[in-house]
Amino acid sequence: xxxxxxxxxxxxxxxxxxxxxxxxxxxxxxxxxxxxxxxxxxxxxxxxxxxxxxxxxxxxxxxxxxxxxxxxxxxxxxxxxxxxxxxxxxxxxxxxxxxxxxxxxxxxxxxxxxxxxxxxxxxxxxxxxxxxxxxxxxxxxxxxxxxxxxxxxxxxxxxxxxxxxxxxxxxxxxxxxxxxxxxxxxxxxxxxxxxxxxxxxxxxxxxxxxxxxxxxxxxxxxxxxxxxxxxxxxxxxxxxxxxxxxxxxxxxxxxxxxxxxxxxxxxxxxxxxxxxxxxxxxxxxxxxxxxxxxxxxxxxxxxxxxxxxxxxxxxxxxxxxxxxxxxxxxxxxxxxxxxxxxxxxxxxxxxxxxxxxxxxxxxxxxxxxxxxxxxxxxxxxxxxxxxxxxxxxxxxx
Amino acid sequence: xxxxxxxxxxxxxxxxxxxxxxxxxxxxxxxxxxxxxxxxxxxxxxxxxxxxxxxxxxxxxxxxxxxxxxxxxxxxxxxxxxxxxxxxxxxxxxxxxxxxxxxxxxxxxxxxxxxxxxxxxxxxxxxxxxxxxxxxxxxxxxxxxxxxxxxxxxxxxxxxxxxxxxxxxxxxxxxxxxxxxxxxxxxxxxxxxxxxxxxxxxxxxxxxxxxxxxxxxxxxxxxxxxxxxxxxxxxxxxxxxxxxxxxxxxxxxxxxxxxxxxxxxxxxxxxxxxxx
Numbered sequence: 001x002x003x004x005x006x007x008x009x010x011x012x013x014x015x016x017x018x019x020x021x022x023x024x025x026x027x028x029x030x031x032x033x034x035x036x037x038x039x040x041x042x043x044x045x046x047x048x049x050x051x052x053x054x055x056x057x058x059x060x061x062x063x064x065x066x067x068x069x070x071x072x073x074x075x076x077x078x079x080x081x082x083x084x085x086x087x088x089x090x091x092x093x094x095x096x097x098x099x100x101x102x103x104x105x106x107x108x109x110x111x112x113x114x115x116x117x118x119x120x121x122x123x124x125x126x127x128x129x130x131x132x133x134x135x136x137x138x139x140x141x142x143x144x145x146x147x148x149x150x151x152x153x154x155x156x157x158x159x160x161x162x163x164x165x166x167x168x169x170x171x172x173x174x175x176x177x178x179x180x181x182x183x184x185x186x187x188x189x190x191x192x193x194x195x196x197x198x199x200x201x202x203x204x205x206x207x208x209x210x211x212x213x214x215x216x217x218x219x220x221x222x223x224x225x226x227x228x229x230x231x232x233x234x235x236x237x238x239x240x241x242x243x244x245x246x247x248x249x250x251x252x253x254x255x256x257x258x259x260x261x262x263x264x265x266x267x268x269x270x271x272x273x274x275x276x277x278x279x280x281x282x283x284x285x286x287x288x289x290x291x292x293x294x295x296x297x298x299x300x301x302x303x304x305x306x307x308x309x310x311x312x313x314x315x316x317x318x319x320x321x322x323x324x325x326x327x328x329x330x331x332x333x334x335x336x337x338x339x340x341x342x343x344x345x346x347x348x349x350x351x352x353x354x355x356x357x358x359x360x361x362x363x364x365x366x367x368x369x370x371x372x373x374x375x376x377x378x379x380x381x382x383x384x385x386x387x388x389x390x391x392x393x394x395x396x397x
Numbered sequence: 398x399x400x401x402x403x404x405x406x407x408x409x410x411x412x413x414x415x416x417x418x419x420x421x422x423x424x425x426x427x428x429x430x431x432x433x434x435x436x437x438x439x440x441x442x443x444x445x446x447x448x449x450x451x452x453x454x455x456x457x458x459x460x461x462x463x464x465x466x467x468x469x470x471x472x473x474x475x476x477x478x479x480x481x482x483x484x485x486x487x488x489x490x491x492x493x494x495x496x497x498x499x500x501x502x503x504x505x506x507x508x509x510x511x512x513x514x515x516x517x518x519x520x521x522x523x524x525x526x527x528x529x530x531x532x533x534x535x536x537x538x539x540x541x542x543x544x545x546x547x548x549x550x551x552x553x554x555x556x557x558x559x560x561x562x563x564x565x566x567x568x569x570x571x572x573x574x575x576x577x578x579x580x581x582x583x584x585x586x587x588x589x590x591x592x593x594x595x596x597x598x599x600x601x602x603x604x605x606x607x608x609x610x611x612x613x614x615x616x617x618x619x620x621x622x623x624x625x626x627x628x629x630x631x632x633x634x635x636x637x638x639x640x641x642x643x644x645x646x647x648x649x650x651x652x653x654x655x656x657x658x659x660x661x662x663x664x665x666x667x668x669x670x671x672x673x
Contacts, residue, residue, distance in 0.1 A: 152515070159488050159511065159523045192481045193502075193526040202515060 002032040002102040005061040008095040015085030017052045022078045023223040024050045029132035030074040032064045047262035058254035075130035142238040143209030150228035167218040216261040400499040403460040412664040416451045419637030421483035428540045431473040439540040448669040457663035474532035485509040485525040548648035550622040552578040553603045561635035568628045577623035626670045
């Protein structure tokens with residue numbers, strides 16, 4: 001059972017977080033733990049994952065007492081929760097205290113606003129019992145880490161012209177370049193190509209270990225930058241080679257926001273076959289629920305196998321190369337969004353030792369098949385950025 | 398073929414943004430005609446045979462150099478999407494400079510470079526490559542400067558903002574607005590339906606020197622010359638004008654044509670609306 005209390009000012013930030021995640025998808029997981037309250041969201045084609053963790057210190061009062069299940073398993077429809085946190089400026093001024101209480105027996109979240117003049121507003125929001133998708137990611141091992149004030153990037157993005165879907169970050173040790181997508185066709189109506197360069201001196205932190213270009217969804221970037229500006233915190237960008245997801249992160253003392261966006265891979269990956277997917281699901285279901293990191297890892301390692309046509313039956317990759325990452329942005333939404341039915345995810349906060357790294361060499365939460373062409377990238381241990389501890393990869397479509 | 402031009406003056410930059418904004422409101426496709434002494438905007442495909450013509454004289458550019466198709470035909474005609482240009486320059490209001498250059502990056506492009514001040518001491522450049530089509534000479538006759546007919550009356554316009562407000566309100570009432578003016582500096586705008594007529598009277602506007610008009614000596618200056626035009630077209634034009642130009646006048650050819658002329662600092666915009 002979750003019980004937490006916030007002031008009006010905290011409500012504004014909380015509401016902003018919900019608004020930012022509403023851009024990602026129509027559903028939101030409320031995932032409390034001892035560390036704090038996490039909000040998670042993943043879009044239908046699994047190319048964007050948003051995760052905002054409010055530490056217990058953020059709240060005026062925070063109490064989490066886990067019941068029988070480890071997790072709350074609370075999935076809310078954005079449509080039901082977003083209107084509650086509308087008019088944030090108004091809420092900030094008028095709300096003296098906000099209480100959020102969950103009742104898992106009744107599948108209900110009760111949000112109460114104690115406003116000025118003795119007014120009390122109560123919202124009962126029903127939730128779906130659904131396991132949250134938890135992603136583990138190792139930000140610090142990325143070759144390229146940049147930190148910049150969001151305003152600079154927002155200004156640049158405002159100047160980009162075309163109705164583009166994607167944006168490209170191109171880095172070298174000496175510069176950072178923002179590019180719009182390249183028009184393919186030769187006629188006049190193809191989109192305008194725009195680019196803008198920044199020097200390293202404009203960043204708060206600029207580490208480029210790999211000259212690279214990554215392309216990802218533009219729309220999400222705008223929302224994240226807005227949130228970063230509201231938080232008055234710089235935005236950090238972690239990325240590597242194309243295909244590996246980029247992580248946009250905002251770190252404040254009291255909260256931590258991370259958005260993992262799939263990037264376009266250089267080569268097309270093979271599409272996973274339905275047969276192997278079914279197999280993998282069956283495999284997983286037979287495993288008992290666990291919060292055991294070890295088992296979680298073995299589970300996780302099944303995943304690349306399951307989507308590779310080569311060897312669906314192996315549990316562990318014989319060679320690291322087999323589980324190399326090949327993420328691909330799939331824009332088609334999946335028709336089998338069975339998130340709620342895929343059994344438990346495993347959250348492990350423990351740092352993995354190098355020995356287990358061969359089991360976690362993929363970042364294929366963003367589904368792609370395992371591509372042998374990406375082998376050169378798999379050479380480094382711990383090069384996987386994001387690992388689904390819950391195997392959602394059936395959504396590769 | 399070469400073209401490179403740069404604007405550094407803030408006021409010219411704003412005018413340039415305004416012209417490209419107006420062009421994009423009225424037409425999807427625009428031909429940029431690069432001449433030795435000026436840059437012309439010639440949007441094509443305006444509905445109902447209306448014509449828009451914009452000119453930016455060479456003198457207002459900080460830097461302007463061009464080399465046409467050949468010595469004999471020393472011009473370049475570039476066809477592009479109006480929206481591309483308008484969007485590329487839209488946020489350049491605070492730029493320190495705007496550069497236009499004809500380039501070839503896999504295909505012919507008009508490269509627009511907007512230079513913005515970033516942290517003190519640095520400038521940041523936003524580069525846009527607008528796809529263009531270089532028009533062959535046989536298509537040049539489609540984009541000639543519109544001929545200015547000798548008009549029956551010519552009068553200076555009142556404040557554009559006022560005009561816009563009037564036309565906006567009239568647009569709610571009827572489709573067409575009647576514009577009339579006389580040589581005594583009077584101008585009327587009116588809209589009429591079965592149940593109501595709304596008329597605005599402007600006076601003391603002044604008339605441009607007689608030489609501009611084709612009016613003969615014997616005519617009564619109080620005589621109103623009128624033309625009825627589609628008010629949506631009029632409104633689209635006025636919506637784009639943010640800055641009050643140095644010279645704003647209209648020429649009316651009785652029951653045939655309304656010709657609006659806005660001139661500011663070497664940048665001019667002319668709009669020809671046929672009677673409807």
